[in-house]
């Protein structure tokens with residue numbers, strides 16, 4: 001089974017039905033898969049903090065949300081994570097492409113990669129790093145954990161996990 | 169009229185509805201005028217009231233009224249295309265446009281100068297944008313509720329704040345009682 005399909009199957013199995021996204025090349029397949037599912041309402045957002053606001057509202061309205069985003073957006077979401085998602089104690093799975101890691105072809109992406117885990121750790125956000133394809137097996141458990149504890153939880157997915165960018 | 173006078177006047181209309189209220193003095197004023205479990209007070213996160221309200225309106229069928237501010241919409245302008253392309257009929261975004269950052273001492277925003285929020289909302293794809301003067305807020309809001317059509321209501325008013333106490337309620341309590349009111 002493709003990783004994209006497995007990820008979206010797990011989201012559906014955990015009753016996630018409201019997903020917002022800001023694209024990344026690495027996430028293109030999973031976003032396409034989200035669009036294919038009738039049980040998921042997909043609402044693209046223009047900035048990741050806006051997307052987190054949508055997710056907060058959807059959760060208060062009775063839907064389980066998730067955000068799919070790139071790690072370069074961690075900086076713009078810090079205030080929202082601290083003063084909305086964490087302060088009001090809301091669950092939020094964050095499926096994050098971890099650009100700037102091994103097999104990254106674009107040097108600029110490394111500049112936020114070096115801050116990503118430090119920022120998440122500073123916020124006490126439970127963080128998982130998917131580096132090999134089999135790491136996806138934990139995704140279902142991570143979703144259950146997120147909705148058990150009502151916290152934002154980060155799943156960092158690097159280029160090696162997604163199979164690289166071909167011959168680079 | 170200033171914001172608090174408008175809120176006092178529309179409090180009887182808001183009472184029966186789900187309300188997401190903007191950060192700072194707007195929430196303090198609404199809380200002091202008529203605290204309700206159906207009110208979600210933002211204690212931080214400037215800019216996201218319209219987004220939280222949109223997520224809520226999309227997730228359940230009850231009418232959602234967002235009380236937002238011009239400064240907050242300007243800081244999250246990406247919200248307007250998302251509203252324009254997705255807002256369901258139970259969504260009302262009421263922007264109290266006092267042309268200032270009220271909570272921080274009424275520093276002017278660009279809406280008091282050349283910037284037209286209603287025009288921006290229309291250009292973003294919102295097709296039901298209504299601009300009213302402060303004194304006409306009540307009837308305009310009632311019309312929007314009855315219309316069951318996504319509405320952006322821009323309320324032009326004076327800048328100024330009423331002196332109200334800070335909200336000391338715990339955020340998890342605000343959120344929990346709000347979620348119970350949503351589900352009831």
Ligand SMILES: Cc1ncc(C[n+]2csc(CCOP(=O)(O)OP(=O)(O)O)c2C)c(N)n1
Nearest residue numbers: 192194214237238239240268269270271272
């Ligand atoms: C990121 C961020 N920047 C600045 C502030 C300070 N701040 C709080 S409320 C506010 C003004 C909001 O203005 P507006 O949305 O027009 O509401 P008004 O009080 O005028 O009704 C500002 C600047 C903040 N809370 N967060």
Ligand SMILES: [Mg+2]
Nearest residue numbers: 237238239268
């Ligand atoms: Mg203002």
